[in-house]
Amino acid sequence: RKEVEQDPGPFNVPEGATVAFNCTYSNSASQSFFWYRQDCRKEPKLLMSVYSSGNEDGRFTAQLNRASQYISLLIRDSKLSDSATYLCVVNPSYNQGGKLIFGQGTELSVKP
Amino acid sequence: GAVVSQHPSRVICKSGTSVKIECRSLDFQATTMFWYRQFPKQSLMLMATSNEGSKATYEQGVEKDKFLINHASLTLSTLTVTSAHPEDSSFYICSAEKDWRQYFGPGTRLLVL
Numbered sequence: 001r002k003e004v005e006q007d008p009g010p011f012n013v014p015e016g017a018t019v020a021f022n023c024t025y026s027n028s029a030s031q032s033f034f035w036y037r038q039d040c041r042k043e044p045k046l047l048m049s050v051y052s053s054g055n056e057d058g059r060f061t062a063q064l065n066r067a068s069q070y071i072s073l074l075i076r077d078s079k080l081s082d083s084a085t086y087l088c089v090v091n092p093s094y095n096q097g098g099k100l101i102f103g104q105g106t107e108l109s110v111k112p
Numbered sequence: 113g114a115v116v117s118q119h120p121s122r123v124i125c126k127s128g129t130s131v132k133i134e135c136r137s138l139d140f141q142a143t144t145m146f147w148y149r150q151f152p153k154q155s156l157m158l159m160a161t162s163n164e165g166s167k168a169t170y171e172q173g174v175e176k177d178k179f180l181i182n183h184a185s186l187t188l189s190t191l192t193v194t195s196a197h198p199e200d201s202s203f204y205i206c207s208a209e210k211d212w213r214q215y216f217g218p219g220t221r222l223l224v225l
Contacts, residue, residue: 104155
């Protein structure tokens with residue numbers, strides 16, 4: 001079983017749509033969770049951290065369910081510029097910092 | 113800010129040659145840097161953790177004699193792919209750690225013919 005699993009997609013949605021991505025992780029001791037965005041042939045960029053209480057940043061909402069070892073990302077009012085691959089990322093360590101485990105990414109394509 | 117650069121951005125080489133990739137933290141010092149590899153349509157896979165002044169820690173399945181890592185200063189880590197083969201063709205990305213967060217370089221695309 002992969003340490004971090006995501007639906008690879010692609011998700012093809014019209015502008016303005018709401019889209020949700022799911023992710024599961026296998027290491028119950030994991031402490032830190034993130035969503036990254038990766039554009040084609042570029043490095044990943046941090047989109048947002050994911051907190052236990054859930055958190056929102058504009059059109060983006062992240063949720064964490066530790067009991068189910070499940071993370072989600074909701075994008076509301078999709079824009080063309082949201083087209084990218086979204087990576088679910090987990091830090092499996094108790095320590096801050098340290099290595100990150102990446103999911104394979106979910107590809108999103110927003111169409112006009 | 114926290115800017116990380118990589119050089120070269122792209123390299124094409126013949127099978128059997130060695131290729132060195134540099135990762136620099138431009139505006140901060142990084143005790144720890146990480147090297148990842150990403151094949152098409154796959155996730156970033158951590159290859160090794162590079163610590164300034166000490167030996168790198170390699171992930172399971174990564175050959176330390178093939179992928180040589182040197183972290184001689186707080187702003188520079190290098191990855192040398194020795195005797196590269198076509199199966200080593202990939203996107204190599206480094207990151208540098210600052211305040212418990214990783215900042216990624218723009219990546220190096222390696223093509224081995």
